[in-house]
Each structure stands twice: as C-alpha cells, then as structure tokens.
Amino acid sequence: MRTGISITLTSSDRHRLEALTSNRNTAQKHVWRAAIVLLSADGVGTTEIMRWTGTSKTCVWRWQERFMQEGVDGLLRDKTRPSRIKPLGPDIAEWVVNLTLADPPVEATHWTAAMMAKETGISASAVRRIWRAHGLQPHRYRQFKLSNDPRFAEKLRDVVGLYVDPPAHAIVLSVDEKSQIQALDRTQPGLPLKKGRLGTMTHDYKRHGTTTLFAALNVLDGSVIGRNMQRHRHQEFIRFLNAIEAQVPPGKAVHVILDNYAAHKHPKVRAWLDRHERFTFHFTPTSCSWLNAVEGFFAKLTRQRLKRGVFHSVVDLQAAISRYVAETNASPKPFTWTADPDEIIAAVRRGHQALDSVH
Structure with missing residues (x-):
C-alpha cells in the first residue's frame, strides 16, 4: 500500500461498501471504487488491487485518498472538472444569433445547425449551445390565425x-x-x-x-x-x-x-x-x-x-x-x-x- 495511506473501516462503512459491490444495479464505477477501499482495508497491496479492479496505480491512490477525506459518500460523487472545450467569444455568439434571425443564404426556409456551422466555421454542437443559451429554435414554428371580424370583442x-x-x-x-x-x-x-x-x-x-x-x-x-x-x-x-x-x-x-x-x-x-x-x-x-x-x-x-x-x-x-x-x-x-x-x-x-x- 502507498506510504501514508491507512484505511480502517467501521462496521457501518464496511456494510455499505459490501452492499455496493454485491448489488447488481450498482454502477460499475462505484463497484470498483468500493472494491479498492475494501481491499485496502484488508491490507492488500496496490499491485494486487490494480489486478483485481483493472485500474491504474494513480486511480487506486486517488480513491484511497478520497475515502480517507470524504468517506463512502465521496466514492459516490464525481468532482466536476473544467470543460476541455475552449469557450467561444461573445462576438461569435452575437454573429450566430444575428445570422439565425435572418434568412439563410440558400434554398431553405430556416437554419440548421449543420448549415450554420458551415457558414461560421464553428462546430454544430457549438451552434446548438449558442441557440440553447439564447432560446433560439429555428427548426420549430407556431401557427396562428387572427380574426378580422370587426365585431370580434362583442x-x-x-x-x-x-x-x-x-x-x-x-x-x-x-x-x-x-x-x-x-x-x-x-x-x-x-x-x-x-x-x-x-x-x-x-x-x-x-x-x-x-x-x-x-x-x-x-x-x-x-x-x-x-x-x-x-x-x-x-x-x-x-x-x-x-x-x-x-x-x-x-x-x-x-x-x-x-x-x-x-x-x-x-x-x-x-x-x-x-x-x-x-x-x-x-x-x-x-x-x-x-x-x-x-x-x-x-x-x-x-x-x-x-x-x-x-x-x-x-x-x-x-x-x-x-x-x-x-x-x-x-x-x-x-x-x-x-x-x-x-x-x-x-x-x-x-x-x-x-x-x-x-x-
């Protein structure tokens, strides 16, 4: 086991971890996280834990530390990470919005994400994110019918x-x-x-x-x-x-x-x-x-x-x-x-x- 790591389980923690590993409906990532902690508590070495769980050394160490810091609940929670997608500038978003509100330059009645991506040079998923953020749904429309009856209100x-x-x-x-x-x-x-x-x-x-x-x-x-x-x-x-x-x-x-x-x-x-x-x-x-x-x-x-x-x-x-x-x-x-x-x-x-x- 890694130096400085010492895992001791209470009966309650062991019961919860064993329930996770034995339940067929448990997500697999939670199963092997619980297995890492159980094996560590039983004195199994890092190499053997890696073999049993099919994970890497850094993964074993990460979840050992997470359990020591946050307990069983920490094993069930994934920490958020910053997006790997570089954010688009506000000028790009404004450009896409303005184009969306105008007629497309082809024989089509409305913009699609693929058409907008080709026009602007950004990805179709980026176009969809901009549309979602600005409440734009060019693929949808609502029908209406207004009465011209001069006695409508009456x-x-x-x-x-x-x-x-x-x-x-x-x-x-x-x-x-x-x-x-x-x-x-x-x-x-x-x-x-x-x-x-x-x-x-x-x-x-x-x-x-x-x-x-x-x-x-x-x-x-x-x-x-x-x-x-x-x-x-x-x-x-x-x-x-x-x-x-x-x-x-x-x-x-x-x-x-x-x-x-x-x-x-x-x-x-x-x-x-x-x-x-x-x-x-x-x-x-x-x-x-x-x-x-x-x-x-x-x-x-x-x-x-x-x-x-x-x-x-x-x-x-x-x-x-x-x-x-x-x-x-x-x-x-x-x-x-x-x-x-x-x-x-x-x-x-x-x-x-x-x-x-x-x-």
Missing part, C-alpha cells in the same frame, strides 16, 4: 357570457358538424400492444366512404346530441335542428352557439329560426372555431375512437360514433370556460399590431 363576450353565466331556464348548446369522417379499413390486421412493443397498424388503408357528424354539446351538463348524415348542407342542418327541437324539453329557451359556416346562415335556416322563437343563434367571430366548445368533443372523438379505428364500412363507422356519443352521455362532464376574455382580446390586438409592424 361576439367573444357574448359567447363567453353564455359559458360562464348562462340565462336562467335556458339550455346552451354548442353546435357544429364534423364533416368528411372517413371510414378507413386496414389492408392487414395490426399487432396488439404488449410489454416492450408498441401496437402496430399498417400504413396502407382502404377507403369505404365518409360520414358527417352533427353534434350539439350541452355546456351545462356535458351531454351530446349527435346525428350521422351523409352530407352537410343546409338541408341536413335543418334536420339536425329538428332533432334538437324534439329532444330539448318544451318550455326551455335554447341558445345555440355556431360558427360562420354558410349552411348555418342559409335563408331557409333563418326561416326555420323565425318559426321556432325559443331558439336564439349566437355566432362566434370569424376564424374562431376554437371558441365553440363542441370542438373539444370532436377532438376527443378523433383522438380516442377515430384516429386508430378500423372501419369496414360507413355503417360500421357510424355505429362506432353513435356508441361513443352514448358512452359520453352515460357519464357527461359539464363544460367549464376558464380563459379571461379581456386577455384574449388583448392578445389578438397585440397580434394585429405585430403583423402591421412587419408589413
């Missing part, structure tokens, strides 16, 4: 008011149609999910036709009125309104939230509305389908039942949708609106200002 407050403070003795329905739902059949059966393997689905499929789901979400109790139809013209919309009329208890006022689809404003629909005085239509601002609560139901339907569904016919698809609606109605959840309309209006205003400054 319509927004009207619809949100129905969500958060519905009129007494009235029903509030969020109504829309999900059109062109495809009955897709797979060319081969997929494999089920199992431990260690994802479920599978063939890339190829067969089309068997489409259907349109008309749905009305009762925002007060979360129940859904749904009807499958082949088309989504004003004729089908009127048929769906008649279905709502038949299902809603008499004597209740009905407030219907709709988007601006042409079929919803057809003259024959307006005539139907004139004949049914208890119905009142509330239109969302243009380009604001996200304001219609039933869109959330459509998203869940797509995610949970349609996206990975296998349907051998349109009838099969319609039956699956009807079962999903019935399952939703078995345990409905009331719709809750949480966003502040003032914040939405302010955000839209900022969006328009940003676009105006660009143009």
Whole structure:
C-alpha cells in the first residue's frame, strides 16, 4: 500500500461498501471504487488491487485518498472538472444569433445547425449551445390565425357570457358538424400492444366512404346530441335542428352557439329560426372555431375512437360514433370556460399590431 495511506473501516462503512459491490444495479464505477477501499482495508497491496479492479496505480491512490477525506459518500460523487472545450467569444455568439434571425443564404426556409456551422466555421454542437443559451429554435414554428371580424370583442363576450353565466331556464348548446369522417379499413390486421412493443397498424388503408357528424354539446351538463348524415348542407342542418327541437324539453329557451359556416346562415335556416322563437343563434367571430366548445368533443372523438379505428364500412363507422356519443352521455362532464376574455382580446390586438409592424 502507498506510504501514508491507512484505511480502517467501521462496521457501518464496511456494510455499505459490501452492499455496493454485491448489488447488481450498482454502477460499475462505484463497484470498483468500493472494491479498492475494501481491499485496502484488508491490507492488500496496490499491485494486487490494480489486478483485481483493472485500474491504474494513480486511480487506486486517488480513491484511497478520497475515502480517507470524504468517506463512502465521496466514492459516490464525481468532482466536476473544467470543460476541455475552449469557450467561444461573445462576438461569435452575437454573429450566430444575428445570422439565425435572418434568412439563410440558400434554398431553405430556416437554419440548421449543420448549415450554420458551415457558414461560421464553428462546430454544430457549438451552434446548438449558442441557440440553447439564447432560446433560439429555428427548426420549430407556431401557427396562428387572427380574426378580422370587426365585431370580434362583442361576439367573444357574448359567447363567453353564455359559458360562464348562462340565462336562467335556458339550455346552451354548442353546435357544429364534423364533416368528411372517413371510414378507413386496414389492408392487414395490426399487432396488439404488449410489454416492450408498441401496437402496430399498417400504413396502407382502404377507403369505404365518409360520414358527417352533427353534434350539439350541452355546456351545462356535458351531454351530446349527435346525428350521422351523409352530407352537410343546409338541408341536413335543418334536420339536425329538428332533432334538437324534439329532444330539448318544451318550455326551455335554447341558445345555440355556431360558427360562420354558410349552411348555418342559409335563408331557409333563418326561416326555420323565425318559426321556432325559443331558439336564439349566437355566432362566434370569424376564424374562431376554437371558441365553440363542441370542438373539444370532436377532438376527443378523433383522438380516442377515430384516429386508430378500423372501419369496414360507413355503417360500421357510424355505429362506432353513435356508441361513443352514448358512452359520453352515460357519464357527461359539464363544460367549464376558464380563459379571461379581456386577455384574449388583448392578445389578438397585440397580434394585429405585430403583423402591421412587419408589413
């Protein structure tokens, strides 16, 4: 053993070290560090310890000293070392940032790390570090859609008011149609999910036709009125309104939230509305389908039942949708609106200002 090294173990230390060496889940570097100390405490010489642990002389000495200074906990901790990578100057980082914010000089829509590395002469990993430090992600983007409706704020407050403070003795329905739902059949059966393997689905499929789901979400109790139809013209919309009329208890006022689809404003629909005085239509601002609560139901339907569904016919698809609606109605959840309309209006205003400054 190295001169000046004397290792004596308490029973507690020995127990911890032996537990490290015997545990199959212990990291190997911790196993041989513990072995160095155990062998040293048993009086084994440095050469023999090197042979047993497959380490160098300086490594043996280092961990002997670490144990003497810090105990068992010191063996489990790696001390940090200064990076071997020479730091780039702030001028390089500023150059990379400015280039990133400009269009690339090639036929590409955005910079990649490889393109930037070639342009600046630094490594791609250095480019990524600079981007990370400055919060730049040129490979990502966000889509947006701003409403140009001159009555945006008025319509927004009207619809949100129905969500958060519905009129007494009235029903509030969020109504829309999900059109062109495809009955897709797979060319081969997929494999089920199992431990260690994802479920599978063939890339190829067969089309068997489409259907349109008309749905009305009762925002007060979360129940859904749904009807499958082949088309989504004003004729089908009127048929769906008649279905709502038949299902809603008499004597209740009905407030219907709709988007601006042409079929919803057809003259024959307006005539139907004139004949049914208890119905009142509330239109969302243009380009604001996200304001219609039933869109959330459509998203869940797509995610949970349609996206990975296998349907051998349109009838099969319609039956699956009807079962999903019935399952939703078995345990409905009331719709809750949480966003502040003032914040939405302010955000839209900022969006328009940003676009105006660009143009």
